Amino acid sequence: MNNNEVDNLPLGLDVGTSRIVVARNRDKTYQYETQLNAFITLPYSKLAQSLLEKESVFHEVAGDEIVVAGNDAQKFAEIFHVETRRPMLHGVLNPQEPHSLTVIRRIITKLVGEAGTEGRKIFFSVPAPTGKAEEGIAYHQASIRQILVELGYQAQPIEEGLAVVFAEMSASNYTGIGISCGSGLCNVCLSVLSVPVISFSVPKAGDFIDAQAAAVTGELSTRMRVHKENTFRLNGLSGDRVANALTVYYDDVIRTLTSTLRSTISSTQRLPKLDQSVPVVLSGGTAMPKGFLVRFEAALRAEDFPIRIAEVRISDDPLHSTARGALMAALC
Amino acid sequence: MRLKIQSVNKESIRQVVKLAGRMADQVDRLRYLRGTVTVGPGTPRLHAMAVWIVAAAVCAVVVALVLWSKS
Numbered sequence: 001m002n003n004n005e006v007d008n009l010p011l012g013l014d015v016g017t018s019r020i021v022v023a024r025n026r027d028k029t030y031q032y033e034t035q036l037n038a039f040i041t042l043p044y045s046k047l048a049q050s051l052l053e054k055e056s057v058f059h060e061v062a063g064d065e066i067v068v069a070g071n072d073a074q075k076f077a078e079i080f081h082v083e084t085r086r087p088m089l090h091g092v093l094n095p096q097e098p099h100s101l102t103v104i105r106r107i108i109t110k111l112v113g114e115a116g117t118e119g120r121k122i123f124f125s126v127p128a129p130t131g132k133a134e135e136g137i138a139y140h141q142a143s144i145r146q147i148l149v150e151l152g153y154q155a156q157p158i159e160e161g162l163a164v165v166f167a168e169m170s171a172s173n174y175t176g177i178g179i180s181c182g183s184g185l186c187n188v189c190l191s192v193l194s195v196p197v198i199s200f201s202v203p204k205a206g207d208f209i210d211a212q213a214a215a216v217t218g219e220l221s222t223r224m225r226v227h228k229e230n231t232f233r234l235n236g237l238s239g240d241r242v243a244n245a246l247t248v249y250y251d252d253v254i255r256t257l258t259s260t261l262r263s264t265i266s267s268t269q270r271l272p273k274l275d276q277s278v279p280v281v282l283s284g285g286t287a288m289p290k291g292f293l294v295r296f297e298a299a300l301r302a303e304d305f306p307i308r309i310a311e312v313r314i315s316d317d318p319l320h321s322t323a324r325g326a327l328m329a330a331l332c
Numbered sequence: 333m334r335l336k337i338q339s340v341n342k343e344s345i346r347q348v349v350k351l352a353g354r355m356a357d358q359v360d361r362l363r364y365l366r367g368t369v370t371v372g373p374g375t376p377r378l379h380a381m382a383v384w385i386v387a388a389a390v391c392a393v394v395v396a397l398v399l400w401s402k403s
Contacts, residue, residue, distance in 0.1 A: 332359060
């Protein structure tokens with residue numbers, strides 16, 4: 001495959017509250033690149049800037065501040081014992097963060113680069129509505145699309161839950177329930193033969209767990225997240241107060257997600273007739289701790305469910321599932 | 333009102349599912365389904381029920397007429 005062909009291949013982009021992931025398809029294999037969707041600011045000085053440049057740290061000077069973004073922001077936050085700042089909140093651009101659009105633009109540009117060929121296809125993930133209000137989704141979607149269009153792409157949004165269905169449910173002809181348990185939201189989509197029938201999101205997810213557990217233990221949210229991602233197992237209460245706090249709020253998220261799923265499907269009038277039982281696939285970083293699947297399935301099967309469930313499983317590659325689904329949509 | 337899954341081509345949904353199942357490549361299968369399957373408004377439940385009631389009434393009248401003519 002020559003360079004011109006590579007420059008024209010479609011891309012899938014998962015714009016998540018915690019991470020931004022790009023998926024590429026090269027020689028029939030999927031390749032991923034990820035950046036943390038976070039930043040910290042440092043007071044500007046020539047010395048600091050030259051040090052960052054020397055160390056090839058991903059940064060930008062913005063007025064009298066230096067903005068360190070992406071994966072490097074995490075390292076600096078740990079060194080200075082500060083919280084990283086987030087360009088996104090609850091699945092959309094953070095309205096309280098003046099740097100949000102600038103940082104997102106920088107991270108996306110670093111990941112996808114310029115299109116190479118005008119009109120190159122890219123599908124990017126967007127959240128589904130939570131049911132209460134539109135909550136900035138239209139502005140978020142338009143902003144991400146604008147960034148990609150300026151880079152020369154032909155950009156199309158895809159709901160995150162549907163992207164999970166596309167990535168994971170080929171065996172059931174893209175019929176089933178895809179759930180992406182991310183940081184800001186849990187996105188859900190019931191799809192029938194690739195057609196999205198019900199999409200919604202639940203505003204309790206990884207960030208909720210981190211913030212609540214941090215509040216009751218007096219730790220930083222960032223530390224909670226690192227603990228959660230590295231060593232945490234969801235296997236009941238123990239002597240560890242951090243693990244206990246995480247367990248309590250994980251259970252809260254699972255209960256909310258399953259009860260919202262049950263009530264939303266039960267109350268919908270626009271449900272097609274389903275002859276067969278459907279699979280449920282979970283993805284996203286919040287679904288990764290050991291024990292999550294068992295607790296989720298127990299909560300789901302604890303009461304009658306409006307449609308028959310075949311199996312409940314976790315994606316083989318939960319951190320890349322949404323980006324892969326977006327890429328599959330772009331390849332179609 | 334329930335939604336109705338339907339094909340934009342002439343084949344039935346059963347045929348669409350059968351054809352999609354034969355496609356080994358995931359992207360080909362997704363492309364085919366996305367280009368073929370759509371959802372539309374199904375028959376309203378009340379409407380469907382009314383049709384059955386009328387049909388049953390007509391049958392009953394016909395049977396009654398047949399029996400009456402033979403008696």
